[in-house]
Amino acid sequence: MSKPGLMPVEDALDQLLAMANEQRLPDSEPVPLNEARGRVLASDLVATLDLPPWPNSAMDGYALNLADLHRQPLSVSQRVYAGLAPDALLPGTCARIFTGAPLPNGANCVEMQENTEVLEDGRVRFLQPLKVGQNIRAQGQENRVGDTLLRAGKRLGPFELAVAAGQGMTHLPVVRRPRVALLSTGDELVEPGQPLRPGSIYNSNRTLLDHWLRELGCEVIDAGILPDRPAQTRLKLEQLQVAADLILTTGGVSAGDADCLGQVLRDNGKPLLWKLAIKPGKPLTVGHFGTVPVIGLPGNPTSALVTFGLLARPYLLRIQGVEEVMPLSFTVNAGFDWAKPGSRREYLRVRLEGGQAALYPNQSSGVLLGATWADGLVEIPENSTLRMGDPLRFIPFSELF
Amino acid sequence: MSKPGLMPVEDALDQLLAMANEQRLPDSEPVPLNEARGRVLASDLVATLDLPPWPNSAMDGYALNLADLHRQPLSVSQRVYAGLAPDALLPGTCARIFTGAPLPNGANCVEMQENTEVLEDGRVRFLQPLKVGQNIRAQGQENRVGDTLLRAGKRLGPFELAVAAGQGMTHLPVVRRPRVALLSTGDELVEPGQPLRPGSIYNSNRTLLDHWLRELGCEVIDAGILPDRPAQTRLKLEQLQVAADLILTTGGVSAGDADCLGQVLRDNGKPLLWKLAIKPGKPLTVGHFGTVPVIGLPGNPTSALVTFGLLARPYLLRIQGVEEVMPLSFTVNAGFDWAKPGSRREYLRVRLEGGQAALYPNQSSGVLLGATWADGLVEIPENSTLRMGDPLRFIPFSELF
Incomplete structure (x- = not known):
């Protein structure tokens, strides 16, 4: 049970996938x-x-027709290499044949060379019992x-x-590639390479999401950093809605006075502010600006990571028509105790060490470094405590790209 | 225990990584x-x-100095938004502050707005006990x-x-990117888009490995299809050894008469023909042509997949300096019985269904389709039988890219 008023992540996913099913990209292109x-x-x-386009030999050896076996030793009437069209098998003979080479018409068996004896005159004696179809890869197998x-x-x-x-x-x-307009909101953000102003920080979410979106087949429209002013926000969204299949933002979605993206969406569209029952990643804005879907991720890097991986990623795969949008997950054992039950399901950055999930020491949502150290996320269920060795659901990061 | 004369995959990996440690790429470039x-x-x-570059607020709320708390309600002397350099906190006042905004000098506590009461005159009353450092993200945290x-x-x-x-x-x-010359050997191979000659098949390994190599950061030198003729093979390898860090081939490494790559390597270098104790993927050629390493994968697509994923992939990561070259693996339960013990360790294409590993019906080494159906590989140990539900080691394909 989640805390009342918080949305379980499964419900959020269901709603996002329902939205995605309505927004499947219709266009295709040959590449x-x-x-x-x-x-x-x-x-x-x-x-x-x-495939294979014709029956062929699975071995280096000799092709023959079993009806001729009583006449052995058999002389070798042709050599059949891979890639060559063989002649029909001369009755009463065998063919030298190599792996992958097409079977001559009339042959119905291949014996591997190890089970044959080649006489001084070149004729071949078959030393083991044979059966029809042996060592032959059938056409269309x-x-x-x-x-x-x-x-x-x-x-x-x-x-x-x-x-x-x-x-x-x-x-x-x-x-066709989904066109995703990527917007960072926040007056505190400065792009890498620019001088850092007092009170500001470098924008890491744009880099995180730009690469991740491209892994998922998206074309990224870099829409820059949006100042925290409603008029400019509105103008920007109006420009982007022409080109984008999705407007993806980070930051600016909590309830504070300075979060003007939410205000603009409320004025112009039908925003839903979801308080998710997950940690990190509580606030998620989902809505439309005009007809274009908007997903607003939280601004803390790890919150952006978890909400993108668990919710926006499946959405972006589904609008491309992918059915299986969920990552594989595995059961691993906790390498730690977890004494304090939380009202939200928690996703922790862990590394697998000796078969156990070891916690990154600093699980703060602002700390992205843990994700570079970790192999993936473990899920701590709501209202739960854990002891070392207890089973946990683990999602490898490799499954999220 | 492996069959005598066959090389355990661990030994092959050790030797390849030792080779890679000698061949680490020294050059780097800024990108x-x-x-x-x-x-x-x-x-x-x-x-x-x-990071953070300065102490900042973890909440929307009010910043204050606890020494002033006895003077509450406190008037609000400034509003501090993210990205702005605040003034020092006026003694006896508090500052309205938003998530991510830098803490004013003189403040030592932030209270979330939910725990405050704003009076009609704008002054703020703090309703809960407070402590130093609360809701502050310390500089360098x-x-x-x-x-x-x-x-x-x-x-x-x-x-x-x-x-x-x-x-x-x-x-x-x-x-710098490893330059890998990718060569397919075999007269039977035709490139996609060309008409299929009698006895020939389309080359799928080039596409498989081209994409996989690029996932691993390599630059691919497409060296085409090599005819099964020693003189042409020798000439090609002489050209490639100038440009390539590795010559990677498929096919042409079994013991048959038509396998001339092995002959050329024996004439010109120091080839090792490894008979690996794995299935699929038994034959692997490892050696040098001149000073350039050569890895010769088997020609069957699934054999190429398994040997590339388990052996060539770690090699290519290690020459780039990657320490952790092995994929994560997990314990899953067999969704099938395995009655016939094999002398080689077997890697089977499986899909995870309801927590169990389900086998692709056709595990023939020629059949690549199973890999598109499957989630990864399970490992059947040598000389083993299995019952439904027995634990197995599983390697997700996502870990191999």
């Missing part, structure tokens, strides 16, 4: 395989080729023409692209 | 943060800035100038790059 990594397949990939190899909505990595290459394809239809 | 993703940090990242934030050898992802941005940095020194 060359060498540029398709990280993109999402726009339509089913259907096989145009049997991997797939048949017309088989669906990959479903629309599949994220394309090296394996998927290699499957397309194996069909002889050079391009794949992919969903 | 802008927005191009540094996936690269490896060439020298320690040392903080040039305290995250890091101090001179702290080592990231060690040389760290792979740079969104979190690491954001940490650098938080220090105001625009560039990082990274190890």
Whole structure:
């Protein structure tokens, strides 16, 4: 049970995915395989080729027809290399054959060379019992023409692209990149490379999210840092809504006087300020500016990390048509005691050491360094205490990119 | 125990990493943060800035000096927004302050607005007990100038790059990209987009490895398909050894007559043909052509995948200076029985379903499709049988990129 008034993360995810299902990107474009990594397949990939395209040998050895076995030793009538079209097998003979080479018509068995004896006159004696189909990779064993190899909505990595290459394809239809306008709010922010003013800090969230968005196939519209003034905020959002599929902001969403993004959204759209039952990451703004969805992440780097990874990431995959948007998670054992139950579910930065989850010492939401030290997040359920060795749900960071 | 004559994968890895330790790339280059993703940090990242750079408020509320508390209600002498340099706190007053705003000199406590009462005349009454330092993020709480934030050898992802941005940095020194010459051997191979000749198949390994190498920060020299002829093989390797840090081949390494890469290496270098105690992926050629290392992967796609992921990947990370080259792995439960013990350790493509590892039906080494269906690999130890529910080591594919 979460604290009354706080939204469980599952409910937030359900609402965001429902929103994403309404906003799926309709456009697709063909891209060359060498540029398709990280993109999402726009339509089913259907096989145009049997794989293997013809029966071939799984071994270096000899191809024969078993009906000829009683006539052994058999003379070798041809040598069949991979990549060459063989002649039909001359009756009463065998063919020298190599791994991957196509089976000659008329052959129905391959024996590996280790189980044969080559006589002085070159004829071959077969030393072991043989059976039809032995050491032959049948045509279409991997797939048949017309088989669906990959479903629309599949994220394309090296394996998927290699499957397309194996069909002889050079391009794949992919969903167009989501255009995400990335906005940082806060007068305190200065971009790296600029001098730091008194009272200010460098903007790290833009870098965090820029790279992460690109990992997820997005095109990033760098919309800069928004001053904490309503008129300028409104003007900026009006410009961005023309180009963007999503406006993603960090900061400026808590309830303080200085949070003018929320004010502008309230004036212009239908914002929802969610108080999530998670820590870090409590405040999340979800809404629209005109017709463009807006997700407002908290400004603390680790809060931005957790809310982006758990909520915005699935949203951005789903608008690209990805069905399986949740990261794999695993059960690991706590390498620490947790004595103080919290009313919010807590996501802690941990490293796996000797099979146990070791805590980064400083779990403050302002401290991003812990994420570089850690292997992933463990989840401490609401209202729970833990003892060293207790099982915990672990999400590897590698699953979040 | 592995079958006699076969090399345990741990031994192969030890030898490859020893080789990599001798071949670490010495050169580094500065790259802008927005191009540094996936690269490896060439020298320690040392903080040039305290974070936070000054004490600041963790809450929207009021800053005060506790010595003035007996004079409450306190009038509000200034409003401090994030990004502004505040005046020193006027004695006997408090300051309105917002999250992230710098603490005025003289203040030593922040109370959240929820625990205050603002009187009609604007003065503020504090309703709860207060203590020094409350709701203040101390200067340098995250890091101090001179702290080592990231060690040389760290792979740079969104979190690491954001940490650098938080220090105001625009560039990082990274190890130069390893130049990997990627060669496919086999007369049977045709590149996608070309017509398929009788007896031939499309080359999928080039696409698989091209994308995977680029994920690992490598520059790929596409060296094409090598015909199965020794003279041409020799000429090609002579050309490549000038430009490449590693020559990576697929196919052409088994013992058959048609495997001329091995012949050329035996003539020109010091090749080792390793028969690994793993399945798929038994044959692996490791050696040098002149001074350039050569790794020859097997030609079957899944064998190439397993040997690249378990052996060539750690090698390529280590020559870039990465210490932690092994993927995370987890214990999962078998969703299948395994009745036939094998003499080699077996890596099976599985999907996690309801907490159990479900087998892809066709585990043949020629079948790449299983890898697109699967979440990762489980390891079946040598000479073992398994029952449904038995624990198994699982390596998520996400950990291998």
